[in-house]
Amino acid sequence: MRDVLPPGAELVRLVACSATEQWRQRSRVASQNEVEPETYDFIVVANRLPVDSVTDEEGNQRWRMSPGGLVAALEPLMKSTDGAWVGWPGAADVVLDPFEHENIQMVPIALNEEEVERYYEGFSNDTLWPLYHDVIAQPSYHREWWDSYVAVNRRFADAAARIADKGATVWVHDYQLQLVPGMLREARPDLTIGFFNHIPFPAYGIFSQLPWRQQIISGLLGADVIGFQRVADAGNFTRAVRRLFGYETKGTRVWVPVGDSSDATTGDRSHVRGAPVRRVIARAYPISIDVTSYVELAQKPEVQARAREIREELGNPKTIMLGVDRLDYTKGIGHRLKAFGELLAEGRLDVQDVTLVQVASPSRERVASYMQLRDEIELTVGRINGDYGSIGHTAINYLHQGYPREEMVALYLAADVMLVTALRDGMNLVAKEYVATRADLGGVLVLSEFAGASDDLRQALLINPHDIEGVKEAVVRAIDMPAAEKRRRMRALRKRVLENDVVKWSRVFLDELKQSTTAHPVSHEHPDDRR
Ligand SMILES: O=P(O)(O)OC[C@H]1O[C@H](O[C@H]2O[C@H](CO)[C@@H](O)[C@H](O)[C@H]2O)[C@H](O)[C@@H](O)[C@@H]1O
Numbered sequence: 432m433r434d435v436l437p438p439g440a441e442l443v444r445l446v447a448c449s450a451t452e453q454w455r456q457r458s459r460v461a462s463q464n465e466v467e468p469e470t471y472d473f474i475v476v477a478n479r480l481p482v483d484s485v486t487d488e489e490g491n492q493r494w495r496m497s498p499g500g501l502v503a504a505l506e507p508l509m510k511s512t513d514g515a516w517v518g519w520p521g522a523a524d525v526v527l528d529p530f531e532h533e534n535i536q537m538v539p540i541a542l543n544e545e546e547v548e549r550y551y552e553g554f555s556n557d558t559l560w561p562l563y564h565d566v567i568a569q570p571s572y573h574r575e576w577w578d579s580y581v582a583v584n585r586r587f588a589d590a591a592a593r594i595a596d597k598g599a600t601v602w603v604h605d606y607q608l609q610l611v612p613g614m615l616r617e618a619r620p621d622l623t624i625g626f627f628n629h630i631p632f633p634a635y636g637i638f639s640q641l642p643w644r645q646q647i648i649s650g651l652l653g654a655d656v657i658g659f660q661r662v663a664d665a666g667n668f669t670r671a672v673r674r675l676f677g678y679e680t681k682g683t684r685v686w687v688p689v690g691d692s693s694d695a696t697t698g699d700r701s702h703v704r705g706a707p708v709r710r711v712i713a714r715a716y717p718i719s720i721d722v723t724s725y726v727e728l729a730q731k732p733e734v735q736a737r738a739r740e741i742r743e744e745l746g747n748p749k750t751i752m753l754g755v756d757r758l759d760y761t762k763g764i765g766h767r768l769k770a771f772g773e774l775l776a777e778g779r780l781d782v783q784d785v786t787l788v789q790v791a792s793p794s795r796e797r798v799a800s801y802m803q804l805r806d807e808i809e810l811t812v813g814r815i816n817g818d819y820g821s822i823g824h825t826a827i828n829y830l831h832q833g834y835p836r837e838e839m840v841a842l843y844l845a846a847d848v849m850l851v852t853a854l855r856d857g858m859n860l861v862a863k864e865y866v867a868t869r870a871d872l873g874g875v876l877v878l879s880e881f882a883g884a885s886d887d888l889r890q891a892l893l894i895n896p897h898d899i900e901g902v903k904e905a906v907v908r909a910i911d912m913p914a915a916e917k918r919r920r921m922r923a924l925r926k927r928v929l930e931n932d933v934v935k936w937s938r939v940f941l942d943e944l945k946q947s948t949t950a951h952p953v954s955h956e957h958p959d960d961r962r
Pocket residue numbers: 432433434478479605629630718794795856857858859860
């Protein structure tokens with residue numbers, strides 16, 4: 432959602448809040464006196480920092496906490512445990528000193544223009560992203576992208592290693608940084624290291640395409656606990672470990688030989704009975720949302736008023752359908768539009784009664800497959816609107832923009848039917864947000880079985896987005912659903928979401944990490960000798 436480069440990013444260096452300035456002064460004094468850098472007990476390492484650069488009324492650049500769920504999950508912990516967050520500020524060539532924002536120490540990692548192209552847009556978003564989403568788009572394999580990925584992962588790992596207290600906990604996030612756990616373990620064996628993969632982990636038949644598959648698995652195995660969104664993702668990972676390395680695995684446990692220093696090229700890696708091993712946990716911890724903030728926003732009179740206003744602005748149709756996605760080929764926006772267009776063509780829906788609002792937030796706009804997708808989607812929207820719209824009744828209200836959370840909640844409240852038709856999606860938080868906001872028990876969620884959210888949200892109308900007839904049936908069923916059935920389904924969905932918010936998610940993950948003894952790892956036991 433934060434693809435836009437911070438406006439006037441270079442100014443960020445100059446205009447700092449007082450806390451930031453104080454931190455900088457301390458850092459400068461520290462470096463002049465060659466004092467050790469500040470160190471922390473708990474460190475999050477993620478591709479992006481959890482702040483956005485904004486311009487205030489006086490025209491000054493300020494930081495604002497970005498609204499993501501990860502921040503909400505970790506903020507209390509970061510503040511109470513003397514935490515730091517290592518991440519990229521989101522724009523090329525922005526070199527920043529560490530700074531403090533809302534009591535969290537930010538440790539910015541600079542990427543130059545070439546690294547943004549090769550590490551972020553290239554290897555992360557044009558190699559790993561399509562590969563891990565079941566090759567919906569063709570992944571590109573370029574050795575210079577891989578080299579950049581290694582170099583940038585090294586930079587993140589070095590930064591974390593430098594600022595970690597002895598025995599600190601480091602939690603690394605997502606596919607952009609899969610080598611960091613291994614690099615960190617090598618540099619700092621005293622650390623407890625967690626990793627969470629926010630996107631799917633593919634089946635071995637797909638993963639094995641990756642020319643650097645062994646290095647990736649090796650990198651991940653540096654962690655003590657490796658978290659995935661779905662049970663199937665964790666299973667795919669442990670299968671890849673067995674196939675590539677021959678290490679022993681049992682359920683969620685993997686035994687990794689200690690001091691296996693070969694460079695993961697080829698060969699039988701099965702460990703010798705009696706050789707020292709460390710235990711790694713690989714299991715599913717499905718992420719959720721900051722439920723309270725969504726529930727509270729949905730209760731605000733001004734947000735409810737905005738929902739009514741949206742309805743009026745749309746001409747008070749009988750049914751508002753809503754899609755909210757980054758403009759990404761994994762989200763199945765084209766499939767959704769196809770189903771909707773056919774329903775209009777067949778006369779099963781009429782623009783007098785039904786309108787579709789599609790928020791398609793700009794994302795990764797310099798990656799070719801995303802540019803092509805935008806052209807395709809906008810062509811389809813134009814055709815459907817041209818063929819079936821009438822004056823005063825637009826079939827699809829297409830919004831190529833990103834909206835703040837208040838507006839998102841107002842849209843959720845206005846929507847009678849929420850369409851999530853992802854072809855593959857790690858979780859899909861939009862589905863959970865829709866459910867959380869519908870305390871009125873109105874609204875129907877149509878949800879792809881290929882989104883991680885479908886594991887939890889079984890009372891949604893589950894669909895296979897490739898089955899266009901099935902999607903059409905589900906849309907019609909959602910529109911016609913009796914109020915009692917809507918209430919029953921929504922009540923059950925809300926129970927699931929309300930019981931499992933993102934704070935619980937991080938607590939469960941970190942508890943497991945704490946319990947894992949592998950930071951002090953060596954054991955000579957064979958897995959067969961254990962429970
Ligand atoms: O940082 P960007 O390149 O702009 O991309 C935005 C984020 O997209 C991905 O989100 C994933 O994480 C969500 C929360 O766990 C999950 O619900 C969703 O299904 C995933 O696709 C990505 O994993 C993040 O790293 C990006 O920041």
